[in-house]
Amino acid sequence: MLIFIISTLVFVVAAIGVGRWVIVPRIKRQRILASYDVCPPWLLPELPKELDKVVKVGSRTRDNKSYAVNFYRLSCNCRRFRHSRSHYPPNDIHRLCRHLRQELDTSNVILRYDELTRRIIKDRVRDKFYRKMTLLGTEMAFGFHPESDFIRVFTRRRQANDPAEGPFTGIYDKFTFNADQDIWIHGESPPGAEAIVKTIYESVVRSTPNNERVKV
Numbered sequence: 001m002l003i004f005i006i007s008t009l010v011f012v013v014a015a016i017g018v019g020r021w022v023i024v025p026r027i028k029r030q031r032i033l034a035s036y037d038v039c040p041p042w043l044l045p046e047l048p049k050e051l052d053k054v055v056k057v058g059s060r061t062r063d064n065k066s067y068a069v070n071f072y073r074l075s076c077n078c079r080r081f082r083h084s085r086s087h088y089p090p091n092d093i094h095r096l097c098r099h100l101r102q103e104l105d106t107s108n109v110i111l112r113y114d115e116l117t118r119r120i121i122k123d124r125v126r127d128k129f130y131r132k133m134t135l136l137g138t139e140m141a142f143g144f145h146p147e148s149d150f151i152r153v154f155t156r157r158r159q160a161n162d163p164a165e166g167p168f169t170g171i172y173d174k175f176t177f178n179a180d181q182d183i184w185i186h187g188e189s190p191p192g193a194e195a196i197v198k199t200i201y202e203s204v205v206r207s208t209p210n211n212e213r214v215k216v
């Protein structure tokens, strides 16, 4: 009887372990790979092999806590990374947890990435998808989630001598558009806003103002 109870317990614990550590991560990974059909991944350039080492990062919220990050592998031992960001394939920008982002910045390793990527990282990599496009001669990115009306546009500001139709040469900044209400948040629109809004409705959210949303 005792042997039966023990073997049942061992079986249950093993089953939970397999589910949690093998099956769930595999399902999450497959979902991410399937989502690449909606929008290709935003891949970071691979960093040099010499950065394949563990760096300790202090927690900003808890004094005595520290985390171990690795730039080459884009990995961290924090909870958020283990449960979510680690399921993204190598070099996907979504692997960057708060600690990786913090240490990339502190160590200036972030300067190895292009300006547009750096601006997305500064925004904490909050969007499910980042679609890169060239509009008005300017490379920009649209951050969005298929079920959200908010689209973050990462594009350059206009410098005094830039033509109205682009290209724009100022620093990269973030502008947020509400596709349901057809407005820019805080009333701040990016240079070339008209063409950008048209692209948002045609290619990013595939919706029109006040019409029913068509999910991508």
Ligand SMILES: [Zn+2]
Pocket: 067, 076, 077, 078, 079, 080, 081, 097, 098, 099, 100
């Ligand atoms: Zn972390």
